Amino acid sequence: MTTGVVFTEDFKKHDTGRRHPESAGRVDAVARALRDPSLTDKLELLEPRRAEREEILLVHWDRLYEEVLESAGKKRTLLDSDTVASADTAEVAHLAVGAVLTAIEAVMDRTVQNAFAFPRPPGHHAKPDKAMGFCVFNNVAIAARYAQKRYQLERILILDFDVHHGNGTQKVFYTSPEVLFLSTHELGNYPGTGDLGELGKEEGEGFTLNVPMPPGMGDPEFLRIFRDVVVPVGLEFAPELILVSAGFDAHRDDPLGGMNLTRDGYAGITHEILRLAEGTCEGKVVFALEGGYDLHALEKSIVSTLAVMTGEQMPESADFEKAAEELVSEVRQAHGAYWSSLRES
Ligand SMILES: [Zn+2]
DSSP, X not given: OOEEEXXXXXXXXXXXXXXXXXXXXXXXXXXXXXXXXXXXXXXXXXXXXXXXXXXXXXXXXHHHHHHHHHTTTXXXXXXXXXXXXXXXXXXXXXXXXXXXXXXXXXXXXXXXXXXXXXOSSOOTTOBTTBOBTTBSSOHHHHHHHHHHXXXXXXXXXXXXXXXXXXXXXXXXXXXXXXXXXXXXXXXXXXTOOOOTTOOOOGGGTTSEEEEEEOTTOBHHXXXXXXXXXXXXXXXXXOOSEEEEEEOOTTBTTOTTOOOBBOHHHHHHHHHHHHHHHHHHSTTOEXXXXXXXXXXXXXXXXXXXXXXXXXXXXXXXXXXXXXXTHHHHHHHHHHXXXXXXXXXXX
């Protein structure tokens, strides 16, 4: 089976203006990545379908939905201080959600092994009642709710490795034990949420796991966190589907992030995610693009990620084994009560 990629040039029609970092140029970077000669015959290109109103309302309030619809045809509507809608944004935002739904359908119906959707605008900052942080609708949160409903899934893992905390997604599932939200992000970066102590509440206590990483951490530290926190907890949770909020703004060249990942680091992380998916849900994993603002880094990181998703083998590396020692022990302390795999023996 192949790797599905859900993409359309129509994502360029969401026009944020020339100086906005979340620019239409990002769509060209994705297109270049998908044309990379090392990948072309291994990918199955899928057209995104348009999400229905009822699907978007699985997460969002009617009020936000109407606010977005009202922006249609208008040159510029400010949905939030840094989140702008152009004339076509409302339409494109339906396609962005639909892209992730299309990817889920392809993976769940087993027409592809795994899939990567490239929606724009991104989604993980969008709250039920509010667009924010370049995000209009929360593509991944809606997709998780859709998968619960359509496929009767009881356990979904959302993994968010964007450099920014996925506050919108966290909020949607904060009281839910059916969706484990697991996020790595840069400590102190936008939007300021995502402390280790934010761990879900009520029924959902323990089902939010934040790993705020100090600026400057790179490949070895990320690999250590994935090896010793993300994969063990993921295996213990045993999801039936894994959704990945894949932002590439923790890359060392990214203008909005202070982390130090390289394209090889993204390959390493992806390898760990696939290992987790193979150990729990027959490899059923859907990646969805979030951030990533250096266009060259974005293109190359996507190529590296897709190479691993299509079966490229990873060289064994051991240089991460002692990395991020203090952070790993903090996470174990904060979450050991919920996950036996984090209790130090
Ligand atoms: Zn981001």
